[in-house]
Structures are given as C-alpha cells and as structure tokens.
Amino acid sequence: MTNDSTHHDDHLFEQVCAKHSVKPEVVSELLKIEREYQLQNKRHGIYDRLRECIQGSVQAEERRD
Known part of the structure; x- marks a missing residue:
C-alpha cells in the first residue's frame, strides 16, 4: 500500500x-x-537561497531557449 x-x-x-x-x-x-530552515528560530538567509534556486532555474531555461 x-x-x-x-x-x-x-x-x-x-x-x-x-x-x-x-x-x-x-x-x-x-x-x-x-525543510532545512523549518525548525530554526531565525531563518536568516532563506530568501536568498530560494531566490538563488529560482534564478538558477530561470537562467537554465533561458540558455535552453
């Protein structure tokens, strides 16, 4: 199951x-x-990491086009 x-x-x-x-x-x-930041009291840096991930994905897509 x-x-x-x-x-x-x-x-x-x-x-x-x-x-x-x-x-x-x-x-x-x-x-x-x-998940890495989930249990931390201060989530300093999470937005930078998320932004980097998204920007990397967008840049990879642009290179393919």
Whole structure:
C-alpha cells in the first residue's frame, strides 16, 4: 500500500507542477531548502537561497531557449 501511495503522490506532484509550468526538480529543491530552515528560530538567509534556486532555474531555461 505504501508503494501505491508514494506512486500516487508522485503522480499528483508531477500533475500540479505541469499545470503550473514548473519543473518538479525546482519545486523539490525549494521544498528541500524550506525543510532545512523549518525548525530554526531565525531563518536568516532563506530568501536568498530560494531566490538563488529560482534564478538558477530561470537562467537554465533561458540558455535552453
């Protein structure tokens, strides 16, 4: 059952990303950054890290075009 749930979650995640034209890898990286800062009282630097991740993704897309 866990494998089915994981497969369903993965499929849903990919559908949501596709619907919003966002690469799943980018969203996964953003979530990873959020989790790293989640339990910290002061989340100093999180916006810089999120911005870097997004800018890197945008720049990579621009190079492909």
